Amino acid sequence: MGTTVTHAPAMEGLSQDSEPRHGPVKPGRPAALTRRRRRENLAGYLFMSPWIAGFLLLTAGPMIASLYFAFTDYNLFDAPRWIGLDNFSEMFGxxxxxxxxxxxxxxxxxxxxxxxxxxxxxxxxxxxxxxxxxxxxxxxxxxxxxxxxxxxxxxxxxxxxxxxxxxxxxxxxxxxxxxxxxxxxxxxxxxxxxxxxxxxxxxxxxxxxxxxxxxxxxxxxxxxxxxxxxxxxxxxxxxxxxxxxxxxxxxxxxxxxxxxxxxxxxxxxxxxxxxxxxxxxxxxxxxxxxxxxxxxxxxxxxxxxxxxxxxxxxxxxxxxxxxxxxxxxxxxx
Known part of the structure; x- marks a missing residue:
């Protein structure tokens, strides 16, 4: 009487090393999205760069400089000389x-x-x-x-x-x-x-x-x-x-x-x-x-x-x- 070998029924489409039915998760997708966002942000900053440069050079920079000049004796020709609050004292008087x-x-x-x-x-x-x-x-x-x-x-x-x-x-x-x-x-x-x-x-x-x-x-x-x-x-x-x-x-x-x-x-x-x-x-x-x-x-x-x-x-x-x-x-x- 011969021995019979029973085989376990094969599970269709699934093995220990196989991936789920919906497909494998691609490890490269998050990196691709990150690169895309970086490119979009870079394009946005490039479009904004003229305004940013104008704001820094024509608005923020002169304002900071004028704040310093407010405490100096400056006549546009000589180097500014720090005098503290003397300009404000003279102004009020x-x-x-x-x-x-x-x-x-x-x-x-x-x-x-x-x-x-x-x-x-x-x-x-x-x-x-x-x-x-x-x-x-x-x-x-x-x-x-x-x-x-x-x-x-x-x-x-x-x-x-x-x-x-x-x-x-x-x-x-x-x-x-x-x-x-x-x-x-x-x-x-x-x-x-x-x-x-x-x-x-x-x-x-x-x-x-x-x-x-x-x-x-x-x-x-x-x-x-x-x-x-x-x-x-x-x-x-x-x-x-x-x-x-x-x-x-x-x-x-x-x-x-x-x-x-x-x-x-x-x-x-x-x-x-x-x-x-x-x-x-x-x-x-x-x-x-x-x-x-x-x-x-x-x-x-x-x-x-x-x-x-x-x-x-x-x-x-x-x-x-x-x-x-x-x-x-x-x-x-």
Whole structure:
């Protein structure tokens, strides 16, 4: 009787050394993905490199250098000499510097609200459906595109000069006040008029905010008997308060940075680069005078950094105050 050898049934497609049915895990795939990500990151950095180089060479580098110059006596020709806080001490004791601060604060406190009031008023008119609406929007927005140019400032100076259109209009009305650009007390008003004339940019932002206010709120208020002013105060302003905050923040910062219009409108009048008797001596104009006309770049750098810190503090105060008067939708903050 012979012995029979039984063989274990072979498991189809599986042995001790075989891989699972879904195939072997390729050990090279993670390395390939890593190389691909590296190539993509390298391409991204290459595209960003012009901006990075420009930021380091034209923004970050000069800012760091000016921070050092703020504590030195530097006149653009000789090597800077470290003097500590002497530039700041001289600045605070300078009556012209204090005058430039007063002129700038007056300009910001008067020009910014008037510009925003004009922008909001025109936006309320344009928010209503009417014929030619696109034309009116473009016409009101155009001054904000060209208002900051040198050519407009030159024309503005000519308009408010002696025996120009504003002076002649005043004489027709029986007011013999002369041109505004030659009057130390009136030249700042011409700058305010110029900035109010450029209300187009905040107007467009206000208009976008007004379009987002639900019509149902106004209809419900009308049913309750609310008048136009009450609807504006209790519905429109709270609903567009985030947009209003944005415009207040931007326009306040822009007002502190005014330079070209003040320098051009006031330049040469009364033999002074910033208006007759320093009438248009805003902070940045006096900074320019110290840095480039008096060749005191160390003092100008100290003034620039003080302006930067001051604007940052004003911005921080505005952000702190928004929780009291800015109303966001739940979850939108």
């Amino acid at each position: 300078d009556p012209r510097w204090r005058h430039s601060v007063q002129v700038t604060l007056w300009y910001v406190a008067v020009g910014t609200p008037l510009k925003l009031i004009a922008a909001l008023g025109v936006a309320l008119l344009l928010a209503q459906s009417r014929r030619g609406q696109a034309f009116y929007r473009a016409a009101f927005y155009a001054p904000s595109l060209i208002g900051a140019s040198v050519s407009v400032a030159i024309v503005w100076k000519a308009i408010f000069s002696d025996d120009a259109i504003v002076d002649r209009t005043q004489k027709i009305l029986g007011i013999d006040a002369g041109g505004w650009t030659g009057d130390p007390d009136m030249i700042i008003y011409s700058l305010v008029a110029l900035t109010v004339w450029q209300f187009g940019a905040p107007m467009v932002i206000f208009l976008a905010g007004l379009k987002q206010v639900p019509r149902e709120l106004y209809e419900a208020a009308e049913v309750d008997g609310a008048g136009t002013l009450r609807r504006f105060w209790n519905i429109t302003l709270p609903m567009i308060s985030p947009v209003l905050f944005f415009n207040v923040l931007l326009e306040t910062i822009h007002s502190f940075q005014i330079f070209s219009s003040a320098y051009i409108v006031g330049g040469g009048a009364g033999g002074n680069a910033c208006g007759p008797a320093d009438g248009s001596m805003v902070y940045t104009c006096y900074l320019y005078v110290q840095g480039f006309e008096n060749s005191r770049m160390g003092l100008a750098s100290a003034m620039a950094w003080l302006l930067l810190v001051s604007v940052a503090l004003v911005t921080a105060v505005l952000f702190w105050s928004q929780k009291r008067w800015v109303h966001y939708e739940e979850g939108a903050r």
